[in-house]
Amino acid sequence: MKILAAMSGGVDSAVAAARAVEAGHDVVGVHLALSRMPGTLRTGSRGCCTIEDSMDARRVCDQLGIPFYVWDFSERFKEDVVDDFISEYEHGRTPNPCMRCNEKIKFAALLEKAVALGFDAVVTGHYAKVITNENGNRELHRAADWAKDQSYVLGVLTHEQLKHAWFPLADTPSKAEVRAEAERRGFSVAKKPDSYDICFIPEGDTREWLAEHIEMNIGDIKDTEGNVLGQHEGSQAFTVGQRKGLKIGHPAPDGKPRFVLEIRPKSNEVIVGSKELLAVEEIRGIRCTWAGEPVAQFAEFIQRPAELGAASADIDITSQVRAHADPVLSSAHLEWVSDDESNDENALRLEIVVRLKEGLRGVAPGQTLVMYQDTRVLGQATINRAYSLDRADV
Structure with missing residues (x-):
């Protein structure tokens, strides 16, 4: 296969690309330039997608003997991720920019360009698994190493995007094994620290950064x-x-x-x-997308003509509202409700209603709800409202 390896400059994407080469595929490495500040440099483990990261990615590609390119996606990144981040905070919501980046940049803009250029798949260093079920449809699942599992931030991927996604680290037991493999291969990034914080806020002070933009x-x-x-x-x-x-x-x-x-x-x-008042029992989500084909109960409902107040049957799921949070037992159903944001008074929108069987605290509008059944990611929704059924004030 002709493979495009998305090279972040970190150890995970380096090993993922190496495994794709080792498997005999025709691999090309690409680093995404997401910032137009040419002097930007990584500070320790803060931030990503910097000049330093680009240089690290190039060195790995040189060692693997594969072509390397830098693609400038900075304009689209600003529009789809940075501007969206600002807008969400302006409206009192708490967005997850990594979700938007995966959705709009790494698996929309990048994949779109890759397919147009004749590539069969995009490889990344994410810890998640894509499998083909008995019906020939692609499904997204958790990685073998649950401690490093990144299926949450990939919950925005669609059925079509999953057809062209490959995650070679899916069955790797631990991050330590990935670093050991990188060291055996002689990669200088073997001991490079993981990036954290929001990449376009490298100093890590979100409040100060927002004050400059809002x-x-x-x-x-x-x-x-x-x-x-x-x-x-x-x-x-x-x-x-x-x-x-x-x-x-x-x-x-x-x-x-x-x-x-x-x-x-x-x-x-x-x-x-008080802390007790942060308890949440019900979550309503909007802008639902499905990671692969929707489960049968939802697929049948979505295909029906929209009718105000119509609701699907409940299904049992586990819900996750943060990248590193524990999933909680829940039940969920879909509803058609009036679309308050539309100029058409008859317009309806689809909402998912999740009733939590276990407690959650501090769930914010704008966060992403990712739904699972066992290890499979069903899909995601943007949280529109999260509340206790006993409270009338919030």
């Missing part, structure tokens, strides 16, 4: 009874579940810490309360 206005911090407890310098810089940075100046009556329960961008208010 107009912040002073507003009230209130409790659930509507009492004003203090003021903030911009509600957009907060997220649900946040404890630090409230600067209220006096303790709660019970002496316990307060947490952000809700952000209200229209009134520029931040609502705070």
Whole structure:
């Protein structure tokens, strides 16, 4: 097969490319230039996709004897990831830019270009598995090493994208084994630290970065009874579940810490309360996509004519709302509801409603809900609302 290896400059993508070459495929390495700041350099393990990373990727490709290219996707990255990140925070939501990058850049723009150039598949160093089921359809599953599993951030992949995705690290028992393999192959990235934090915020201070890109206005911090407890310098810089940075100046009556329960961008208010009030029992998600073909119960419902109030049958799933969170037992069904964002009063949108059988705390609108059955990723949705059924104030 003709393979395009997406080379981040890290150890995982290096070993993934090496395994593709070793398997006898015709492999070409490509590094994505996502920033137009030519002086950007990695600081330790902060950030990614920098000049240093590009040089590391080139060295690996030279050792493997494969062609290497740098593709400039910076404009699309700014529009689809950075601008989206800013917009979501402006509207009081907490986005996951890595999800958007995988969706819009690594497995949309990159794959689109790769297929147009005649490549059969794109290889990355993600820890996840794609299998073909008995019906010939592709499914996304968790990796063998659950500690490093990255199927959550790949939950945005569609059936068509999975046809052209290959993850050679899927069955690798541990990251330590990948590093050992890289060292045996003589790759200089063998001991390179993993990247973390948001790549376009290399200093790691999201609040300071947002203040440079969003107009912040002073507003009230209130409790659930509507009492004003203090003021903030911009509600957009907060997220649900946040404890630090409230600067209220006096303790709660019970002496316990307060947490952000809700952000209200229209009134520029931040609502705070006890940790117990962060408990969530139901999640509603919008913009659903399916990783492969939808499960039969959902597929049948989606194909029906949309009818306000119509709902599918419940199915048992596990839900994950953060990349490194534990999945929780849940049940889920689909509903057709009025689309408030449409100018057409008759327009409907599809929502997924997830009832949690186990507790979750601090779930924020804008986060991504990824749904599983056993190891299989069913799909994902953007969280529109997460709340306790016993609370009327949030």
